[in-house]
Amino acid sequence: MRFLHAADLHIGLRVTRFGAETNGRVQEARIASLDRMIRIAQTKSLDFLLIAGDLFDDNHIDGATARRTLELLESVRLPVYIIPGNHDPLTADSVYERPPWSRIGPSSNIIVLRDTNSVAIPGGMLYPCPLTAKNSLDDPTRTILARSPGDSAIRIGLAHGSLNDRPNLPPDDHLIDRHTADMKGLDYLALGHWHSPSRHADRAGVIRTVYPGVHEPMRFRDAPEFGIGWSAYSSASAADNFGDDGRGRALIVEIEHVGAPPVIEEIDTTTFEWRDETFTLRDEADLSTLINDLAHREQRDRQLLRLHLVGTLPASARMRLDELDQTLSGGQGGVLAQYRWFDLDASRLHAEPSDTELRDFAGDGIVRLVYDRLKTETENADARTCEIAKQSLLLLYRFAHEVQQ
Amino acid sequence: MKIRAIEIRNWTCIESLALRDIADGVVVMHGPNQTGKSSLVHALRCCLFDFDHNSSASEILSAIPRRTGETPYVAVEIEIDAQHYRVEKAFAKTKDGFAKLHQQSPAGWNVLAQGKDANAKVREIIGVQKSTSGLFQLMWLEQGEVALPDKLDLQLEKSLEGVLGSMITGRDLAFFAKVTKACERWFTTLMKDSKNSSVSDLQTKLNDALAIRGRIEQDWLAAEKALKEYDEALAQKPDLRRSLDEAEREFDAIAKEREAIAIRRSQHESAAKHHDAEARHVVSAQQQLAEWEKADRKRAKIELELRDAERERDILAERLSVAQAAFAKARETVETEERAAANQQQSRAGIDDRVALLNHVAQAEMLEASLARIREIASRIAEIETKLREFPEVKQAEIDRLRQNREQAITLRAQLQAAEIRIVIEAQQPLAGTITLDADMPIAITLQTDGADQWLIRQKAHLQLGEWANIRIGRVQENLDLEKSARELSELDRIYRDAIRLAGLVADSANAIDHLVARRTDAEAWTKELKKLRDTSNKKAPEGVPAMEAKLCRLHEQAEAVRARRPELREWIANQGEIDELQAKHETAEREAKNRLDEIRESARQADRTVQAEQSAHQKGRDRVIQLAAEFRSATEITARQDHAFLTEAVANASARLAESEKSVRETMLTEEEHSIETRYQAAQNAREQRGRRLRDNEMTLVRLLATLAGTEGLHQNRVQAEQAVNDLQREFDRERLFAESHKHLKTVFEQVRQEQVRRTVGPISDRVMQWTRQLGVADYASLEFGDQLLPGGLNPSNASGMVRFEHESFGTQEQLSILIRLAVGGLLAHGKSMVAILDDPLAHADALKHRRMLDIFTRAAKGEEHGPHPTGPLQLLVLTCHAERFDHLPDAQRIDLAREIKRIV
Structure with a gap:
């Protein structure tokens, strides 16, 4: 199984700092980086793509941006599994409930995962955990069923939230148990929400829980005080992992069989x-x-x-x-x-x-x-x-x- | 520089002057007006600075004494830096003119320079080119010079800067001009924010952008709220659906029960209707029976009443006939008496005609008598008016005037007679000739021998007696008074004669004036009588005689009309007694007839009222009989229609049926619970509708919120753009405002620094002047205001109410302040050197107290101050004045009486 893991693309990013033209360029760069990511993906013999939430910066983005994004992803010609994140949660005004995203047919390669039902994917099963609110005290992965005895499929979890691996995290920031991969018998837990790349090993020391980081940076790394106008919808601070490290990337993940350690390759998608x-x-x-x-x-x-x-x-x-x-x-x-x-x-x-x-x-x-x-x-x-x-x-x-x- | 000696010869009015050993400090040079004080100062200026010895300037030419034409000569001995110099100039273009500069040495005076070199050398030693340059601009005052100069002499300014430091440089001014010009972009000249500056423009745009962002944020919050409401509504929906289903089930059960109860209710209602009908039947049967019994009792009663009424009616008919007969008889009697009264009325008319005839005749007679009297009065009036026309009234004033005339004539005549010359000629033989008396015409005379002929003359007479004599008699000098009196007499006589003749009298009559008096008396009597007669006539005939005559005519016509109506009165002689007798008789008869008629009429009216009453009673009796007969017939018909036994049986049958129907009603009656079915049904129906409505509201809310949320597409971009616009404008505004404020700050700091610099630079002057000002008693000011100049333009009051310019002060204060500033500046520049100041007629406008204080200041200024923050040098003050006594309070001053020292050209 070989797939691309990306998250937090924040298409339609809220940038208000640099003046009209540059602001537009910075926003446009996120689509350019997505385009770059797709072109690289097409060269990597992938089975599918995973987008672990926050594809869009907000549910209220304009229709043209939503359409351009859809067209780009449709051009991949591979299955693209998408879960809504806390910036584009599955609410009544969700971007996924509006045209053109609401009109995606069953034959499309784009699959917006609106519920927690497991989905069969090439080579295994996918356990999606879409978010339906900007904030929640619930663990989004709570609905993933533990591996049944005799289950020999590669199990991939797809979720958006903060891995509860440190104290003082905001309780309503969709906290995810740090042992989820172990408890649920997941071969790989593809996460989104943190803008810097982050990898976490299971009890056996194998990296199975991964944040890819943003595909296009959105801040000056050493100047957190210099706001560009964007702010997170979660109550987490912009420091540490939550802020990007000044580079944009996506991950190519390969899992040979059940229980095999995932092989992770970074690809650079940075525009600015x-x-x-x-x-x-x-x-x-x-x-x-x-x-x-x-x-x-x-x-x-x-x-x-x-x-x-x-x-x-x-x-x-x-x-x-x-x-x-x-x-x-x-x-x-x-x-x-x-x-x-x-x-x-x-x-x-x-x-x-x-x-x-x-x-x-x-x-x-x-x-x-x-x-x-x-x-x-x-x-x-x-x-x-x-x-x-x-x-x-x-x-x-x-x-x-x-x-x- | 100090002046030690002055020698002048042949300078304007000064023939010679020699002053030596002029002291330090204050030197008072006094002398009355025209002594030559100003000429002395002029000579100093010309000698030391302003003109070369060979100058032909008008000032020099005008200094040559006109009377002598001698060459002007001025020599001044000065001390500079402990060196003594003597400047000598004889002003002439000829060989008489020369210039020499001497310097004193222990060995005596040495000539340093001569001619042109001397002129130049002197200026070089003193350090100025003119007497108005350098410090001399301030320290050498002309007479009457009060105000400070508008601008300091450049040389003096440099000297001051050398002592005080620079105030402001040209570069500073150029810099400030640039800053000020740049500030105009944002600020007014008073450095208030300009309304149309880029800052205010950006502020407006920023506010607009903030407003737009605020609106979009509102939309954003509204969308968030809508989403929250949507989630809540969506969560409520299953509960609402479940609740509605329960309500519908309950409603269906109650509806079925209601249908069953409805059938039983219908049966009960039918039984109740039947029962009601039977009850009505019983009541009806009972009513019919009661009515029959009542009608039967009534019929019997009416029958008895009818018989009584018929009897009564017959009795009343008989009584009516009797009353009608009595009324007819009374009516007949009345008519008889009324005819008698009519006859009596005829008699009354005859008496009235007699009375009228008597009145007409009497009035006509009275009117005729009045007319006769009026005519008599008119005749007398005409007679008096004739007399008054013939003899017009003479005014008393006229009579008095004539009397006075006569008295004056008598007096004049007596005067003339007394002065007249009597000529008496007694002829010895008859002579004929003419005599001319005074200015009269010649009169022919004949002189007889019998007796003497005599004449009276006033002035002269000319007697011509043929060939016999031609005699001229006259006064030696004509008496003009007599002629004047004669003319006055003649005029008086003429006036008198004319007045008398005008009154219709003879002028020569001796008692003509008495006649005039008598006539005046008569005329007054006639006038009075005439007025009285006219008044009488007006009273008797106020409407005029024609009206009275017309009235008389009408009275005659009325009398004739009465006689025509009553022929028996044609020969009747009117007699009041007869009329009175007839009237008495007629009134007695008339009264008796009237009484009789009244009694008979009352009887008739009584009979008529009796007839009316009887007719009414009879009619009522008849009506009563008719009514009772009708009732009787009706009652008979009712009782005849039905049978009493039948009606009694009907009542019994109806009561039996009613009992049966009551039983049926009781059997079909609903229970309490059955009765509440409608309430329960209504409640279930309400509950179902209420819950259905809630569910529909919920669904509508969801639809509405979905529509709202659907409209939020693109809101994110709008929000981004609005914030971006705010950020851009905020940055631009902050940058522009910082730029503007920095310009303003730069200008403000510059002005502050400049103020401090000014205060620092001019402090020595200002401190000294303010110290002296307070000593002078002027305590309203805190400091001098200098602006950018080293000379102040005014004073800053203690209450910080704005600068007061010197020219706004009183003339005296202005002069005193001017002198203080000059002395302060002079003192500063004199430090380490020495300086002479010349004050020509100073403090002319100071009061005694200030004058005294100014002298103290003079003393201090002259001494100088070696120590202190701003040391000053001593001054030699040459004060020229024509009021020596005003400077008596300068005990240490040298006093020079110029009147004694100067020898004037006579």
Whole structure:
């Protein structure tokens, strides 16, 4: 038995951070990654595909997105078993109860598993555990019957929820007993819900309980505070396993026979890289190096870049930040390809003009005294005061420079 | 610089002046007006700074004394940095003009420079080019100069900056202009938020986006709620279905029971109907029997009453006949008496005609008498009016005027007569000739020998006696008064004659005025009589004589009408006594007849009333008989219709059937439980409908919620887009606001720093001036306001109510503040050096107290302060004044009497 295990595709993802065009691109990337995943799958001699919940980000997505997703999955020409997750639960307003998903015929390769009845799959039996609510205190796998004596079929569980392997998990987050695979006699428990990949061994030390992670990342890994607008419908925190690790992937799983350890292969499905980088600048040369580096990176249009600059620059070099900005945005007459999105954070980059510079642009009059006053204010504890003072200093540089010229 | 000596010759009005050993500190140079004080200052300015010795400027030419035309000469000895110099200038383009600069050395005065070099060297040593440059701009005041200069001299400004530090640089100003210009993008000139700025625009857009997001979030929450409701409704549905099924089963059982009970109820209702019918039959039979018995009793009773009524009717008919006969007799008597009364009425008309005739005749006679009297009065009125026309009334004033006229004429005439010249000629032989008296025409005269002829003249006379004599007699000088009196007399006589003639009298009559008086008396009497007669006439005939005559005519016609109606009265002579007698007789007869007629009429009316009553009683008797007869017939018919025995049997039969039907009713009656079947049936039906309705409501809710949920497709994307729009706008708004606030902050900090810089820079000036101001007694202000200048423009009040400009202060205060600021600035710049200030006629507008305090300040300023935060140097204050006594409170001051020192050109 050879199949693909994916989860948490979150088609129609809620992204509101980057501006209209980039937001659209980020959403579109999830479909592109799905397309990539399907194309790879078609090369792997698979028997079927499993999607362990949260195919859609929400039940209220628009019809066009729902249709595009269906058409893509139909193009696989392999059985695709799907269970609703907590983001697209099987409620009265479920996306699966609306056209076109509600009109899927029996001859289709798409099988939306609306109940917990076991389903015969090529080479074994599938035990689906669809969710019917966003939150629940019930273990979604409770309905899976334990292996009967003499049952020699490969048993695959398909569920969506948090594996109860640690304390302090939210009780209504569809908690799944961590020994489910053992108790129910499952050869493989295909799970979804956690956005980072995660594998768990049974009592015999065999990996049988697996989260594949997302097929397309949706956050800057090291900047959890930087929300993109998306939030989970569960009450779990976005930290740890629940958040993605900055990469997108699906799993190819092969089980030779009942009881055999599953062989798991990762395939990379990532479309956009979410990069959060920090550079320390000491002088203008450092800045030049950085600009050059950024200007020559590969696949810039597939990168979402948060760039943090720290250190101290002379005031004259600070003027070159505009050049850096143009590099990131594809300026310089369009010579450079722009990054898909960037955020330049220079709040920790300090401009310290020398005495000569100061005399040159501020003179010895009131402007110089104003400079001293603003400089003091930038060390104020109040963030807003500090921010305004820094911005005022930049303005002072600009106006003084203009006057000097 | 200090001035130590001054020597002037031939300068405007000054023939010569030599001042030596001019001291430090305050020097009061006094002298009355026209002494030459201002000329002295002018000479100093020209000599030290403003003009070369060979200048031909108008100021120099005007300094040449007009009377002497001598060359102006000025020499000033000055001390600078402990060096003594002497500047000498003789102002002329000719060889008489020269300039020399001397410097003192232990050996004496050495010439440092001459001519043009001397002019330039002097300016170089003093450090300014003109007397209005540098510190001299502030310290050398012209007479009447009060306000501070609008702008500091550049050299002075630099000097001040050298001492105080820079206030604001050109670069600062350019920077501030740029910041201010940039701020206009978001703020007004007062740095209020502009209504149309990009920040407010973004704020509006952000609010709109937030509103949209809010609406979509509401939709989202509504969808969540709908989903929850759907799940709840779906969970309720099986219970509702089960409950409905139970209700339907219960309803069916009760419905069957109800049908069985309905059959028994029908039987019972039928028995009850039969029982009711039988009961009605019994009642009917009993009623019929009772009615028959009642009718029979009634018939017997009516029969007796009918017989009594018939007897009564006959009696009444007889009584009616008797009454009718009595009424006919009374009616006849009345008619007889009424005819007698009519005859009596004829007699009454004859008496009335006599009375009317008598009245007409009497009134006509009275009217005729009145007419006669009126005609008599009219005749007398005509007579008086004739007299008044003939002899018009003379006014008393006219009479008085004539009397006065005569009195004046007599007086004048007596005066004339007294002054007249009498000419007496006694002729010896007859002579004929003419005589001309005064201005009269010549009169022919004949002189006889018998006696003397005489004339009276006023002025002159001319006597021509033929060939015999031509005599002229006259006054030596004509008496003009006499002529005037003669003319007045003649005028009085003319007026008198005209008045008398106008009154119809002869003027020469001696008693003409008495006649006028008599006539006036008569006229008054006639006028009074005339008024009285007219009043009498009006009273007697107020409507006029024609109306009275018409009335008389009508009276005659009425009398004739009576006579025509009663021929027997044609010859009747009206007699009131006869009429009274006839009237008495007639009234007696009439009264008797009336009494008789009244009695007879009352009897007739009584008889008529008796007839009416008897007729009514008789009619009632007849009606009663008819009614009783009808009732009797009716009662007879009723009793005759049925038989009493038959009716009694019918009652007994009906009672038997009623008993049977009562038994049947009791047998079919429903039990209590059977009676409650309808209530139970209704309750079961309600329960079934209620539960059915609940189930339908549940299904409708599910359908409705499904429809609602079906409409949520795409809500996720809308929510994403709305939030995205809010985020975008929020970021843009935050960025723009930060940008705007940073501009504002930069400008605010700049202004704060500039204020501090100003305060720091001008502090030494401001502190000193405010200290002196308080010493002066002006305590309303806290500080000087400098703006960007080193010279203040006004004062900041202690109550922070805004700057008060100097020109808004009183003239005196303005002058005092101006001097204080000048002394403060001068003191600062004089530190380490020395400076001379010239005040020409200062403090002219200060009151005594402030003047005194200003002198104290002068003393302090002149001494300077070596120590303290802002040390100042000493000043030499040359005060020129025409009021020496006002500066007596300067005990240490040097006093120079210019009136004594200056020799003026006469």
